Amino acid sequence: MGNPNFFFVQDSTSIAYVIFLLSLITVCISAKAQQNVFNVLSYGAAGNGITDDSLAFIKAWNDTCSAAAGTPTLIIPEGKIFLVQPVTFTGPCKSNTINVKLSGTIIAPNGPNQWKAADLSKWLVFQGVNGLTIDGLGMIDGRGKGWWDHSCKFHHGQQVLRFENCNNIHMSNINFQNSPQTHVLVLGCQNVDFGFLTIQAPRTSPNTDGIHIQNGHNVSIHNSQIADGDDCISIGDYTSKVNITDINCGPGHGISIGSLGRGGTNVQVNNIIVSRVNFRETTNGVRIKTWQTGRGLVKDISFSNINFTTVENPIIIDQFYCDTANSCNKTNTGVHIDGVFYSQLFGTSKTQVAINLNCSDHVPCTGITLENIQLASATQGSRLISSCNNAFGLNSGIIEPKSCLQKKN
DSSP, X not given: OOOXXXXXHHHHHHHHHXXXXXXXXXXXXXXXXXXXXXXXGXXXXXXXXXXXXXXXXXXXXXXXXXXXXXXXXXXXXXXXXXXXXXXXXXXXXXXXXXXXXEOSEEEXXXXXGGOOOSXXXXXXXXXXXXXXXXXXXXXXXXXXXXXXXXXXXXXXXXXXXXXXXOEEEEEESOEEEOOSSOSEEEEXXXXXXXXXXXXXXXXXXXXXXXXXXXXXXXXXXXXXXXXXXXXXXXEOSSEEEEEEEEEEEOSSXXXXXXXXXXXXXXXXXXXXXXXXXXXXSOSOSEEEEEOTTOEEEEEEEEEEEEEEEEESSSEEXXXXXXXXXXXXXXXXXXXXXXXXXXXXXXXXXXXXXXXXXXXXXXXXXXXXXXXXXXXXXXXXXXXXXXXXESEEEEEEEEEESOXXXXXXX
């Protein structure tokens, strides 16, 4: 009869060998994963909110962008505050996917006197980077108060975060506050998805748009809270296929398409969907604004399932937009606005004119549809009215205040 412990010893040896192999594999995988992680602290960032960490960010980005295997990840760790001067994170990168894990706080120089770059319009820029994902519950603080009291020449068009010629961008769970002007700019980008963002600036802060899209295509913005001193979201020229859903906007100037056509440009904006938005105490609700000098076409726009609470100008088309009152001469040109659909819009208006469709004298708005709109005055006992100029379309369901649309002959 054989030794009964022989099989037990053999089995124990086999098990130990398997465990060793698994441990070795785990270590190898972990080591490989660490090779794709680039923490700014490892490149000399202090993270104390005082030391300039710009160089550490640039070095960490360069190594992240140069890594070819897997999904390289730039780590900006929690519990740290990183002071960063204007930097540009340049692509294209070797990997098709790049992650930025923002868990800490990035702060801008505190006002124009501490700004070290000649270009005052840019702070954090991603340029030509494809397959980028940014997430992590972190904060980007533009410290704009030091700029707001100065002349606009110091901070004209300045953005906290700028995406320029980037494709396949995803950003979620990031907090922004107090940009000198626009918080997030999307310029010349395709396939963009932003969700679960929080953007905050005082209602009195000048030109602090939440998100501006210019020459963008296939853009989705959803499930976000935006409160600022200008448009919550604005859509510029040469933009198409934008989907804006589940947004809380206010205070601010609402959601705007435009301004478009300044300087006589040929406008091309189409396929814009805005749905499930709550506006609270904004100076506009859903707005389309064009300059008289513009030409071209704004087409296939949808505003649906929207609620207004004490909002000025809940529904407005303004084709006589001018940045300085009474300074724009009348022209015989205009942007053609066609196929705008308003459906299921409810709430209260702070202004007597709740539906204001002020279209071009020379190029009428066509294909406007008003469907199930019920607006009441935010002032008890007051009545609302609609105002139309050269606006043609159809009505469906209950329209309050009474529609002023004309029917095309």
